[in-house]
Amino acid sequence: MGDEKTQVHFGILGCAEIASKVCRAINLSPNSILRAISSRSIEKAKQFAIKNSLSESVKVYGSYEEVLDDPFVDAVYVPLPTSLHLKWAVLAAEKKKHVLLEKPTALDVGELDRILDACESNGVQFMDGSMWYHHPRTARMKEFISDPTLFGQVKTIYSSSSFFPPPQFFETNIRTKADLDAFGALGDAGWYCIGAILWAMNYKMPTTVTALPATIRNSDGVIMSTTVAFHWEQEGTTATFYCSFLSHETMDVLVLGSKGSFHVEDLIIPYEESSASFNFTSGASFADLHIGWNMKEQEVQVHNELPQEALMVKEFSRLVKGIKDSSIRPDTKWREVSRTSQVVLDALKLSVDSGFKRVYI
Amino acid sequence: MGDEKTQVHFGILGCAEIASKVCRAINLSPNSILRAISSRSIEKAKQFAIKNSLSESVKVYGSYEEVLDDPFVDAVYVPLPTSLHLKWAVLAAEKKKHVLLEKPTALDVGELDRILDACESNGVQFMDGSMWYHHPRTARMKEFISDPTLFGQVKTIYSSSSFFPPPQFFETNIRTKADLDAFGALGDAGWYCIGAILWAMNYKMPTTVTALPATIRNSDGVIMSTTVAFHWEQEGTTATFYCSFLSHETMDVLVLGSKGSFHVEDLIIPYEESSASFNFTSGASFADLHIGWNMKEQEVQVHNELPQEALMVKEFSRLVKGIKDSSIRPDTKWREVSRTSQVVLDALKLSVDSGFKRVYI
Numbered sequence: 001m002g003d004e005k006t007q008v009h010f011g012i013l014g015c016a017e018i019a020s021k022v023c024r025a026i027n028l029s030p031n032s033i034l035r036a037i038s039s040r041s042i043e044k045a046k047q048f049a050i051k052n053s054l055s056e057s058v059k060v061y062g063s064y065e066e067v068l069d070d071p072f073v074d075a076v077y078v079p080l081p082t083s084l085h086l087k088w089a090v091l092a093a094e095k096k097k098h099v100l101l102e103k104p105t106a107l108d109v110g111e112l113d114r115i116l117d118a119c120e121s122n123g124v125q126f127m128d129g130s131m132w133y134h135h136p137r138t139a140r141m142k143e144f145i146s147d148p149t150l151f152g153q154v155k156t157i158y159s160s161s162s163f164f165p166p167p168q169f170f171e172t173n174i175r176t177k178a179d180l181d182a183f184g185a186l187g188d189a190g191w192y193c194i195g196a197i198l199w200a201m202n203y204k205m206p207t208t209v210t211a212l213p214a215t216i217r218n219s220d221g222v223i224m225s226t227t228v229a230f231h232w233e234q235e236g237t238t239a240t241f242y243c244s245f246l247s248h249e250t251m252d253v254l255v256l257g258s259k260g261s262f263h264v265e266d267l268i269i270p271y272e273e274s275s276a277s278f279n280f281t282s283g284a285s286f287a288d289l290h291i292g293w294n295m296k297e298q299e300v301q302v303h304n305e306l307p308q309e310a311l312m313v314k315e316f317s318r319l320v321k322g323i324k325d326s327s328i329r330p331d332t333k334w335r336e337v338s339r340t341s342q343v344v345l346d347a348l349k350l351s352v353d354s355g356f357k358r359v360y361i
Numbered sequence: 362m363g364d365e366k367t368q369v370h371f372g373i374l375g376c377a378e379i380a381s382k383v384c385r386a387i388n389l390s391p392n393s394i395l396r397a398i399s400s401r402s403i404e405k406a407k408q409f410a411i412k413n414s415l416s417e418s419v420k421v422y423g424s425y426e427e428v429l430d431d432p433f434v435d436a437v438y439v440p441l442p443t444s445l446h447l448k449w450a451v452l453a454a455e456k457k458k459h460v461l462l463e464k465p466t467a468l469d470v471g472e473l474d475r476i477l478d479a480c481e482s483n484g485v486q487f488m489d490g491s492m493w494y495h496h497p498r499t500a501r502m503k504e505f506i507s508d509p510t511l512f513g514q515v516k517t518i519y520s521s522s523s524f525f526p527p528p529q530f531f532e533t534n535i536r537t538k539a540d541l542d543a544f545g546a547l548g549d550a551g552w553y554c555i556g557a558i559l560w561a562m563n564y565k566m567p568t569t570v571t572a573l574p575a576t577i578r579n580s581d582g583v584i585m586s587t588t589v590a591f592h593w594e595q596e597g598t599t600a601t602f603y604c605s606f607l608s609h610e611t612m613d614v615l616v617l618g619s620k621g622s623f624h625v626e627d628l629i630i631p632y633e634e635s636s637a638s639f640n641f642t643s644g645a646s647f648a649d650l651h652i653g654w655n656m657k658e659q660e661v662q663v664h665n666e667l668p669q670e671a672l673m674v675k676e677f678s679r680l681v682k683g684i685k686d687s688s689i690r691p692d693t694k695w696r697e698v699s700r701t702s703q704v705v706l707d708a709l710k711l712s713v714d715s716g717f718k719r720v721y722i
Contacts, residue, residue: 021650155608156588158519158601160617163646213569213719214592214599227517227599229590231575238575238588240601242517248622249645249654254613256521261609263626269647271654284610285524286630289382291668293610293632307652356719358574 008317008324009035009074011059011067011097013088015048016079016174018102022129023052025309026077031317034058035074038067064088068095075320078102079129081180082187086111093118098125098320100313101338104187109342116335125319127312127334128341130195132267134315135308137276138199140300144262145200145255150282152258157197157239159254161189161268162225162247169245176222176245184222186348190243192268194341194348196253197230197239203340206230206239210358211351216246228348259283263297270308277301369678369685370396370435372420372428372458374449376409377440377535379463383490384413386670387438392678395419396435399428425449429456436681439463440490442541443548447472454479459486459681461674462699465548470703477696486680488673488695489702491556493628495676496669498637499560501661505623506561506616511643513619518558518600520615522550522629523586523608530606537583537606545583547709551604553629555702555709557614558591558600564701567591567600571719572712577607589709620644624658631669638662 010026012019015037026034035058039045042062049060061067067076068091075098078088085106089099099119105128106112119126132138145151162185165173174180175188183190198204208231215226225244231237251268255261260282270276281297306314322328347359371387373380376398387395396419400406403423410421422428428437429452436459439449446467450460460480466489467473480487493499506512523546526534535541536549544551559565569592576587586605592598612629616622621643631637642658667675683689708720 018651021652024650152609155523155586155605156521156603158521158603158615160517160519160615162516162617164619208574210571210573210590212571212590212592212599213594214597216597225516225597227590227592227601229571229573229588229601231573231588233574236575236577236586238573238603240519240588240590240603242519242599242601242617244516246619247516247617248513248620248642249647250617250622252615252624254519254521254615256523256603256608256611258525258607259609261611263613263624265624265658266654269651269653271657273653281609286610289385290379290630291382292630292634293627296632297626358717 004033007031007033008320009033009072011036011038011070011073011076013038013064013067013076013078014080015039015044018079019048020052021309022077022079023054025307025313028306028310029313029317031321032313035072036061036067036070038062038064068092068097073097074324075100075316081174082107082183083180086114089115090118093122093124096122096124100127100129100316102129103191104183104345105338105342107182108346109339112339112342116339119330123323123330125316125323125330127316128338130192131309131312132192133337134311135270135276136304137278137302140302141262141264141278144260144280145257149259151260154200154237154255154257156237156256157200157254158252159193159196159241160243160250160252161192162242162244163189163249164247165245170218176218176220178220178222182222183345183349184224185243185245186223186226187345189245190226190241191341191345193241193243194344196267197241198340198344200255201232201237203336204232205340205343205361207233208358208360209344209347209351211348211356213356215352215356223352226352273307275301275303365394368392368394369681370394370433371438372397372399372431372434373438373440374399374425374428375441376400376405379440381413382670383438383440384415386668386674389667389671390674390678392682393674396433397422397428397431399423399425429453429458434458435685436461436677442535443468443544444541447475450476451479454483454485457483457485461488461490461677463490464552465544465706466699466703468543469707470700473700473703477700480691484684484691486677486684486691488677489699491553492670492673493553494698495672496631496637497665498639498663501663502623502625502639505621505641506618510620512621515561515598515616515618517598517617518561518615519613520554520557520602521604521611521613522553523603523605524550524610525608526606531579537579537581539581539583543583544706544710545585546604546606547584547587548706550606551587551602552702552706553612554602554604555705557628558602559701559705561616562593562598564697565593566701566704566722568594569719569721570705570708570712572709572717574717576713576717584713587713634668636662636664
């Protein structure tokens with residue numbers, strides 16, 4: 001715990017399931033503290049406070065507006081349905097609240113640009129709620145794939161992100177409703193695959209993206225499962241991913257380079273909270289007569305002092321404090337990370353909607 | 362070692378590098394023995410005999426015809442360039458020799474059908490030289506993905522098969538020459554990916570296959586690297602694979618089902634000769650608050666008494682002995698395995714050659 005006076009004070013808009021995890025993360029992060037929670041119903045907000053054992057010092061509001069009007073709130077975390085992001089993220093920025101926004105960031109990049117413009121013109125920090133970027137394992141993996149001797153050039157990337165939720169998910173969850181989040185599994189599970197692939201490519205946009213005809217939609221037209229392919233013309237690099245609400249739980253990323261390769265199985269949520277690993281090989285070749293290999297893959301274990309979601313909050317608050325205390329301009333890296341993902345997400349949705357055509361970006 | 366009188370006697374057409382591995386496998390397999398080797402040059406054949414420490418009882422011929430005319434040869438192993446398969450496999454069948462043929466089996470399925478017809482009308486066994494089917498690990502993996510409780514339905518498959526050969530490979534190897542093997546990496550490394558994907562789908566043909574525009578060809582037009590995607594309309598299943606002569610060594614297969622998933626890293630050539638493993642999870646889900654998982658993946662280790670290439674020869678010879686000793690009809694499973702792979706290979710080549718169009722099978 002840090003000193004409350006110097007900590008960034010958070011408000012949360014909405015009581016989505018993920019808010020419980022981020023509540024805990026805010027309190028675990030030494031430079032952050034939870035100031036307020038809210039729901040459209042004061043009763044729901046009170047229940048959330050009890051369920052999450054929140055301190056009595058946390059304000060409990062029956063509307064999102066009250067959080068934005070609270071002068072002690074520095075920053076808001078917004079886990080609302082995607083269709084509400086534009087309205088509430090822009091309003092938050094206009095009220096000079098820094099914005100930590102759940103993914104997918106918006107219904108399209110036009111909306112996201114309006115959010116980013118509002119953040120920029122109001123001098124507030126923007127970041128989306130993808131936690132895995134902030135795990136020290138991610139930095140360690142990046143070191144590996146950036147090493148020209150160990151890894152070489154990226155040749156292809158594969159990712160999958162899937163889970164098989166209980167039946168009621170398909171009845172009630174916002175990610176299955178066209179008016180709340182038309183991207184469905186593509187915007188939810190697929191957001192991580194898109195992010196991981198762009199991360200591996202240093203955020204260079206692919207030349208084309210294509211969804212496969214085996215894309216499955218629910219009766220509302222929302223994507224439940226899809227497989228997609230990317231290609232980068234100049235580099236000759238490719239990527240494919242699978243995202244689904246209809247499959248066993250996976251969070252795989254495999255990156256294959258000219259000289260090395262790595263595999264991580266639990267990218268989005270590590271198996272364990274305090275450490276995570278990935279496997280790699282470099283310089284592998286067949287043994288004599290093509291019997292066996294000259295090596296097996298190696299495991300790299302990376303310890304993390306705080307859970308990755310607390311590291312995300314800590315990094316966000318560090319940037320917010322720089323703006324508040326030292327008048328540093330908002331960092332632009334995170335908005336670019338989100339924006340490239342949103343552009344690719346839009347193009348993939350267009351591919352699905354246009355009969356699985358190859359879409360040039 | 363078995364009894365020479367009851368063993369299947371092998372001849373080998375050609376002294377390709379892979380022939381050394383299969384020579385050894387024939388002698389390791391208890392129901393098989395090497396009778397003859399050959400090359401277009403007697404000198405090259407003699408050098409091969411010395412290099413592989415072959416017994417003096419092995420005949421060394423300066424032409425392929427002599428092997429086919431040797432009445433003591435029951436079966437031939439054919440590691441010749443793909444463009445020569447039609448001629449020599451058909452001739453072998455006509456001489457009543459059983460045919461173990463290197464992959465890719467032919468330049469197209471029309472050629473393969475002529476080979477299969479020749480084998481059928483001459484009552485000889487056919488099998489292609491894909492070794493991994495014969496490892497007991499493969500049977501163990503099949504058990505897992507066939508289990509409706511542990512694995513459920515196949516949702517998506519990913520495979521990669523790649524290696525980065527030394528510069529002289531690109532100058533001299535038959536797999537880089539349009540007149541010898543126009544499939545290049547697709548027919549070589551990709552053959553395994555196609556096989557693994559079809560194996561996981563119980564040899565059901567995909568509805569469509571598509572190659573990505575990032576396909577790289579050499580100056581001779583031979584495929585050096587490609588990424589492709591499959592879809593099965595009825596099942597809603599997808600598969601993607603990457604095969605390449607331009608990347609670090611990989612032999613990955615990931616199969617994701619509705620209830621479980623598995624990953625094997627060394628499908629084609631196991632890391633070690635006497636045992637191999639794969640990793641699986643079943644029934645994985647997020648822990649509370651979406652922090653961590655309820656399980657980590659498990660490793661299954663499978664011991665094999667003989668190297669997989671010797672198990673391939675043993676299975677082939679078992680079928681040959683059934684035909685020779687008990688007048689059993691040639692087994693048709695292996696010809697169907699090869700034929701489905703060849704049909705998919707042809708469709709993928711067509712996709713590449715037609716500007717990366719989606720090809721309906």
